[in-house]
Amino acid sequence: MADECRSCGAGIGELHEPFCNRELCPFCRDFITTCECIFQVLKLSQEEREIIEAFEDDSVDPLRSICDRWSAAVEAKGRIPHDRRA
Ligand SMILES: [Zn+2]
Ligand SMILES: [Zn+2]
Incomplete structure (x- = not known):
């Protein structure tokens, strides 16, 4: 499909x-x-920003907790389902 x-x-x-x-x-x-x-x-600090940019292992903290906060923020705003234009 x-x-x-x-x-x-x-x-x-x-x-x-x-x-x-x-x-x-x-x-x-x-x-x-x-x-x-x-x-x-998420109003991330410079330090947190570097952690995201390195994106080494999101199964452990601190990256995991940042990803969890981001998922919650996106969820609260309303995730956008797949569309054929995307
Ligand atoms: Zn955006
Ligand atoms: Zn997809």
């Missing part, structure tokens, strides 16, 4: 896998993995 997300396989109207690189950010509608909203929405 050509309409499925090429990265995670979500169908039209379904949510992407968490941190799928084709998911759109509900804050700016740009791709969520490349936009800058995480820094502004």
